[in-house]
Amino acid sequence: MDVGTQQMYEDIKNVLKKHRQSHLLAFWDQLDTVQRQRLLSQIRQLDLAKIDGWVADYVKKPSSDAIRGDLLPAPFYSLRPSDNKQKRKYAEAVKLGQHLIRQGKVAAFVVAGGQGTRLGFDGPKGDFPISPVKNKTLFQIFAEYIAAASKKYNTVCPWYIMTSPLNRARTEEIFRSNNYYGLDEKDVFIFQQGTIPNFSPDGKVLLADKANLSSSPDGHGGSLKALYQSGAIDDMKRRGVEFISYFQVDNPLINIFDPLFIGLHALDKAEMSSRAVIKTGPYEKVGNFCLADGRLNIIEYSDLPDELAERQNPDGSLTFKLGSIAIHIINRAFAERLNTDGFSLPLHRALKKILHIDEHGEPVEPNGVKLETFVFDAVPLASKSIILETLRPEEFAPTKNAAGVDSVVTARKMMVARAASWLESAGLTVPKKPDGSIDCVIEIAPGFALGKEDIKEKLNQIPQINPDDEIYLT
Ligand code: UTP
Numbered sequence: 001m002d003v004g005t006q007q008m009y010e011d012i013k014n015v016l017k018k019h020r021q022s023h024l025l026a027f028w029d030q031l032d033t034v035q036r037q038r039l040l041s042q043i044r045q046l047d048l049a050k051i052d053g054w055v056a057d058y059v060k061k062p063s064s065d066a067i068r069g070d071l072l073p074a075p076f077y078s079l080r081p082s083d084n085k086q087k088r089k090y091a092e093a094v095k096l097g098q099h100l101i102r103q104g105k106v107a108a109f110v111v112a113g114g115q116g117t118r119l120g121f122d123g124p125k126g127d128f129p130i131s132p133v134k135n136k137t138l139f140q141i142f143a144e145y146i147a148a149a150s151k152k153y154n155t156v157c158p159w160y161i162m163t164s165p166l167n168r169a170r171t172e173e174i175f176r177s178n179n180y181y182g183l184d185e186k187d188v189f190i191f192q193q194g195t196i197p198n199f200s201p202d203g204k205v206l207l208a209d210k211a212n213l214s215s216s217p218d219g220h221g222g223s224l225k226a227l228y229q230s231g232a233i234d235d236m237k238r239r240g241v242e243f244i245s246y247f248q249v250d251n252p253l254i255n256i257f258d259p260l261f262i263g264l265h266a267l268d269k270a271e272m273s274s275r276a277v278i279k280t281g282p283y284e285k286v287g288n289f290c291l292a293d294g295r296l297n298i299i300e301y302s303d304l305p306d307e308l309a310e311r312q313n314p315d316g317s318l319t320f321k322l323g324s325i326a327i328h329i330i331n332r333a334f335a336e337r338l339n340t341d342g343f344s345l346p347l348h349r350a351l352k353k354i355l356h357i358d359e360h361g362e363p364v365e366p367n368g369v370k371l372e373t374f375v376f377d378a379v380p381l382a383s384k385s386i387i388l389e390t391l392r393p394e395e396f397a398p399t400k401n402a403a404g405v406d407s408v409v410t411a412r413k414m415m416v417a418r419a420a421s422w423l424e425s426a427g428l429t430v431p432k433k434p435d436g437s438i439d440c441v442i443e444i445a446p447g448f449a450l451g452k453e454d455i456k457e458k459l460n461q462i463p464q465i466n467p468d469d470e471i472y473l474t
Pocket of ligand 1: 111112113114115116117118119125162164193217218219220222247248249250372400
């Protein structure tokens with residue numbers, strides 16, 4: 001070992017001892033020069049004082065923070081305007097939203113840095129084939145949507161894609177080999193989020209192997225920092241983008257550019273806004289929109305006390321009925337301000353199976369603690385925030401699991417059901433079985449229709465649909 005590395009090793013050893021993380025150098029004697037330098041460089045990047053705080057506040061604390069203050073249900077814009085005044089506002093919002101899209105002021109932003117462990121797919125989730133007839137991947141569906149919207153509004157809608165160090169290279173390769181799905185490469189900006197070390201439940205940073213720390217992507221909340229640090233915000237500024245349409249990679253039904261949502265957000269001068277659905281029941285696993293001490297917060301289902309989750313209005317509906325579906329409009333200037341002001345989002349703790357090595361250097365997969373940030377924790381930091389209700393079958397098909405609830409199977413079914421409902425709303429007949437379920441498979445390409453309003457103009461291109469047919473409208 002040269003004198004410089006020896007000195008660095010001694011210094012780091014002392015610092016680690018002070019922070020009770022000495023085990024990170026346990027296999028030092030077994031490492032070659034390159035491995036040693038890599039390990040030292042990873043350790044030097046750790047903010048150990050901050051990590052001491054995380055260990056005390058999050059890693060060793062199994063339960064989440066108590067909810068502070070009184071919680072009230074959040075006000076929201078319903079699906080349909082409630083009176084004539086609101087009807088006029090919705091109409092004005094649609095016009096404004098269309099105008100902003102046409103001006104190139106709205107960008108698409110998908111967070112695709114997750115590990116997708118529940119789906120169990122080998123590769124970035126965006127590469128999962130999902131569409132019911134053509135088996136298009138999630139990335140392809142979004143790309144076709146963006147291309148169709150750019151055409152409809154005669155503009156260029158740029159697309160920002162957040163990956164993680166675990167899937168960035170593979171994601172870039174997928175885009176390259178698919179020729180960016182027909183989009184111009186310069187309008188697709190792929191970047192990566194940060195990571196946070198994984199911990200043992202007693203607060204030790206885990207080693208992935210003898211020469212590398214174990215870490216995980218820092219959660220979708222990491223997107224707000226990563227947008228800034230990657231230069232995506234600068235790229236948006238250069239293009240004149242003011243609004244970021246945020247969505248998750250696992251929702252094939254996403255309506256990326258919704259003029260009503262964008263327009264209401266802009267009219268109300270909001271900084272970060274959200275779409276909501278009416279929850280299926282008190283304990284549905286979605287975030288709850290609540291006012292806490294007058295500020296809008298999204299409170300995780302696991303953190304909402306049972307009494308509040310079950311509370312009902314006089315008409316029997318849930319008092320806290322609005323569920324978050326991870327669709328937001330975020331002002332570019334808001335994301336920038338958070339970063340220049342120096343902000344941090346709270347960490348959330350999850351006990352997960354994490355592959356790492358034990359004290360003997362053997363690979364094991366028991367539970368470790370993963371810490372992550374959630375993007376919706378930025379909502380209370382916004383000076384103004386609105387919520388717009390949406391219909392679940394129109395816009396939310398979470399693809400989390402391979403089978404069962406929120407799975408590939410339910411998402412495909414929902415894609416067919418939405419296509420059928422668009423055709424029916426244009427007066428067409430869709431074959432049904434005696435039990436009312438749809439008796440055919442339909443896929444509508446985004447280039448054919450971005451919403452049901454586009455169907456009416458294409459009636460002459462739609463064939464008659466018979467039971468058992470597979471129909472692809474393009
Ligand atoms: P999920 O919470 O479903 O997590 O992410 P996941 O990692 O994809 O899946 P599981 O829990 O391991 O099965 C919701 C969205 O947030 C993105 C995901 O890619 C998905 O679009 N995400 C999540 C990130 O971009 N980065 C993260 O660190 C976590």
